[in-house]
Amino acid sequence: MGADRAVLVSDEALAGSDLLGTAQALAGALEREQPDLVLFGQQSADGGGACLWAAVAERLRRPAISQVSELTVEGGSVTGKRQTEFGYDTIRVPLPAVVAVSDAINTPRYPSLKGIMGAKKKPQETLSAADVGGASEPRTTVLGLDPPKGRGEARIIEDDGTGADQIVEFLAAARLL
Amino acid sequence: VAGTLVFLEHHEGAITKGALGVLGKAAQVFGDDVAGVVIGSGVRELAAGAGAYGASVVWVADDERLAAPLPQPRVDVLAKLVRDEGVETVLFAQSVLAADVAAGLAMRLGAGLNWDLVDVSSDGVGVSPALADSVNVRVGWTGTPRLAVFRSGTFDPVEGDGTADVRDAAVELEDFSELAEMVEQAHAEQQGPSIEDADVIVAGGRGLGGPEGFSLCEELAKALGGAVGATRAVVDAGWYPYSAQVGQTGKTVSPKLYVAVGISGAIQHKVGMQGSGVIVAINKDRNAPIFEFADLGVVGDLHEIVPKLTQLVQARRGS
Numbered sequence: 146m147g148a149d150r151a152v153l154v155s156d157e158a159l160a161g162s163d164l165l166g167t168a169q170a171l172a173g174a175l176e177r178e179q180p181d182l183v184l185f186g187q188q189s190a191d192g193g194g195a196c197l198w199a200a201v202a203e204r205l206r207r208p209a210i211s212q213v214s215e216l217t218v219e220g221g222s223v224t225g226k227r228q229t230e231f232g233y234d235t236i237r238v239p240l241p242a243v244v245a246v247s248d249a250i251n252t253p254r255y256p257s258l259k260g261i262m263g264a265k266k267k268p269q270e271t272l273s274a275a276d277v278g279g280a281s282e283p284r285t286t287v288l289g290l291d292p293p294k295g296r297g298e299a300r301i302i303e304d305d306g307t308g309a310d311q312i313v314e315f316l317a318a319a320r321l322l
Numbered sequence: 323v324a325g326t327l328v329f330l331e332h333h334e335g336a337i338t339k340g341a342l343g344v345l346g347k348a349a350q351v352f353g354d355d356v357a358g359v360v361i362g363s364g365v366r367e368l369a370a371g372a373g374a375y376g377a378s379v380v381w382v383a384d385d386e387r388l389a390a391p392l393p394q395p396r397v398d399v400l401a402k403l404v405r406d407e408g409v410e411t412v413l414f415a416q417s418v419l420a421a422d423v424a425a426g427l428a429m430r431l432g433a434g435l436n437w438d439l440v441d442v443s444s445d446g447v448g449v450s451p452a453l454a455d456s457v458n459v460r461v462g463w464t465g466t467p468r469l470a471v472f473r474s475g476t477f478d479p480v481e482g483d484g485t486a487d488v489r490d491a492a493v494e495l496e497d498f499s500e501l502a503e504m505v506e507q508a509h510a511e512q513q514g515p516s517i518e519d520a521d522v523i524v525a526g527g528r529g530l531g532g533p534e535g536f537s538l539c540e541e542l543a544k545a546l547g548g549a550v551g552a553t554r555a556v557v558d559a560g561w562y563p564y565s566a567q568v569g570q571t572g573k574t575v576s577p578k579l580y581v582a583v584g585i586s587g588a589i590q591h592k593v594g595m596q597g598s599g600v601i602v603a604i605n606k607d608r609n610a611p612i613f614e615f616a617d618l619g620v621v622g623d624l625h626e627i628v629p630k631l632t633q634l635v636q637a638r639r640g641s
Contacts, residue, residue, distance in 0.1 A: 165432065165435075168425075194437045195421055196425035199393060199426045202426070203425075203429040209394065214564075230417055230518070230565060231334075231509045232509035233508045234391070234504060235504070236504055237502070238502045239501055285435065285436050285461060286462045287459055288447060290460070291449075291457070291460065292457065293458050296596070296617070299615065299616050299617060300619070301608070301613050301621065302619070302621070303621045308620040308631075309631040312604075312618065315602070315618045322635065
């Protein structure tokens, strides 16, 4: 996809890391690299907290902008348009900074065959927990799993011209009109 | 010791419904010892009102440097308050701002943060639905302070006759917290109720065919006294504003009635609306996943059904 080099932080000691553990390890790796701009994506598919960047920015003591749908970098600062519940905020921060983009920023392109082949030659470095400042005990725990409450059976009808009437009857019976 | 502290986010001169809902839940679970905190500029008047929603104490950090809704200065205020008062639990209602504040605060305090909770008990066990809400995970904290973000729309505010003791919180900002600058705020014009507040949501998806199709949803929403929602696909396509987006990367809503128009019901959308009281779906594809979790599904042409439905609802409501 375009990266020139990759750093993998992988260590048994980091298995089961919670937000703080992950953020501390990432911040440790970033302190070695000292990049001007750290970019995060929308959220992970597992934890999905959509807040890791804020913990990393705090650890690095750097300014941050999240949920960014448009991004410009110029003159030592970065300006991001942040999507919020209420509309858009345009926020400017000086570099070095942390920016988390939202999924509206773009549609990722498919990697080309040339890119895939080229990626095999790109250097990758693997760091241990000790390299990034050590692992920390999780502050959160998973205690157990329960099945959620299910919904009732769905009633599906084909519209034969009376679909709208049947919806109104259904809503009236459910006291929603 | 002020046991529990609730972050009271505000917008345009009012504490958000989500924050008041969490405050009510906190008061119900943790009793009298629940404080709120309002952070901003010119927000003192907001604080006293929170007493009616369950806060016995409301802390106010009122400072011009806190005018813009930026997370990092809020972490500074909260961290000092938590340390000075020995707060054991800090609760947030999910929002773009609150998630950043909570995660920054967790790191500052070395505290555990659980998010997307739909319940919490007084013995410190939270419930977090996972894997597209197919399982409820019971989560806990290994120590205090405990930080938690609740899923948006989970609790309704409960208004009582309580009053809050308003106190000043100190404002001491870190150097890096003052580096972000709010250049401009552009807020979507609000017509009718917002989707967080609405009892009825009429949401549209790709099946509408184009941005002009949303007029069908708007008319039906107006007839039902509700708000209009949208899927991520149509928001990304520019058919409707992000503020209306329901789903994993938008809002989680739980209205009494959710009408899904031309929405296939992808899992990312489902997680944002499956807590709705009653779900009615209209879609031409009878294999659409939305029909698996709708209470009433109508397979047909939405362009025929929705205008007729709007007329029938108008006639019935005499509007």
